[in-house]
Amino acid sequence: MKVLGLEGSPRKNGNTEKLVKAILGGATEKGADTKFYKLVNMNISLCLGCFSCRETGTCVTQDDMQLLHGEIQSSDAIILGxxxxxxQVSGQTKLFMDRLVPFIKPDFTSRLKGKKRVFMVFTQGNPDEQTFKVYFEYLENLFSFLHYDVKGTMVATGTRDPNDILQQTDLLEKAREIGKNLVA
Ligand SMILES: Cc1cc2nc3c(=O)[nH]c(=O)nc-3n(C[C@H](O)[C@H](O)[C@H](O)COP(=O)(O)O)c2cc1C
Structure with missing residues (x-):
C-alpha cells in the first residue's frame, strides 16, 4: 500500500504540513509506504488549457507534474493538504489541481489505475469550522466526480502561527488514526 502526501502551503513545516505528515505517520505505523511532496518546492506550471491531454493522457508541459502524475498512478491513497x-485552496494547490486533467478522458471516464482513495486536509485562521464547510464539500464532490474514492476531510481551525496546530493534540492524534484507517 502506497500513500502519497501532497501539501500546498508555502510555509515550511506549517500547520498543514504537520497535519498531512501526522496522517502519513499513522499510515506508516500500519506498514504503508509513504511519500511526501511540498507542492511549492516543485516546478508546477499553470494549465495551458490546450486539452491535448484529454486525447493523449499526457500533458504537453514538461515540469514536475510528470513526476506527480506517475506518483499518483502508483499510489493507493492520496492526502491532499x-x-x-x-x-479557497492556496494558489499552488490550485495549480496542481488544474493539472489533473490528463487523468480524464474525453467522455469523462478516468485513466486512473484503480480507485485512488483521497483524504483532504485544510487549515484555516478562522476559528469557526462552519465558515468554509460548503467549499470543502464542493471539493469532495469535485474529486468524486474525477473518480477518486473520497474518504473525507479534516479541518484545523484557528491556526495562524506555524506551530499553532501543536496545541491541538486531539486533532493530531485523530490525523494519525485517519492514516491508520486509510491503510486498513
Ligand atoms: C494569503 C492568505 C490568505 C488567507 N486567507 C484565509 C481565509 O480566507 N480564511 C481563513 O480562515 N484563513 C486564511 N488565512 C490563514 C491560513 O489559512 C492559516 O493561517 C493556515 O493555517 C496556514 O497554514 P500553514 O501554517 O500550513 O501555512 C490566509 C492566510 C494567507 C497567508
Whole structure:
C-alpha cells in the first residue's frame, strides 16, 4: 500500500504540513509506504488549457507534474493538504489541481489505475469550522466526480502561527488514526 502526501502551503513545516505528515505517520505505523511532496518546492506550471491531454493522457508541459502524475498512478491513497487562502485552496494547490486533467478522458471516464482513495486536509485562521464547510464539500464532490474514492476531510481551525496546530493534540492524534484507517 502506497500513500502519497501532497501539501500546498508555502510555509515550511506549517500547520498543514504537520497535519498531512501526522496522517502519513499513522499510515506508516500500519506498514504503508509513504511519500511526501511540498507542492511549492516543485516546478508546477499553470494549465495551458490546450486539452491535448484529454486525447493523449499526457500533458504537453514538461515540469514536475510528470513526476506527480506517475506518483499518483502508483499510489493507493492520496492526502491532499492546503491552507485556506481567501476562502479557497492556496494558489499552488490550485495549480496542481488544474493539472489533473490528463487523468480524464474525453467522455469523462478516468485513466486512473484503480480507485485512488483521497483524504483532504485544510487549515484555516478562522476559528469557526462552519465558515468554509460548503467549499470543502464542493471539493469532495469535485474529486468524486474525477473518480477518486473520497474518504473525507479534516479541518484545523484557528491556526495562524506555524506551530499553532501543536496545541491541538486531539486533532493530531485523530490525523494519525485517519492514516491508520486509510491503510486498513
Ligand atoms: C494569503 C492568505 C490568505 C488567507 N486567507 C484565509 C481565509 O480566507 N480564511 C481563513 O480562515 N484563513 C486564511 N488565512 C490563514 C491560513 O489559512 C492559516 O493561517 C493556515 O493555517 C496556514 O497554514 P500553514 O501554517 O500550513 O501555512 C490566509 C492566510 C494567507 C497567508
Amino acid at each position: 492546503s491552507p485556506v487562502y481567501m476562502w
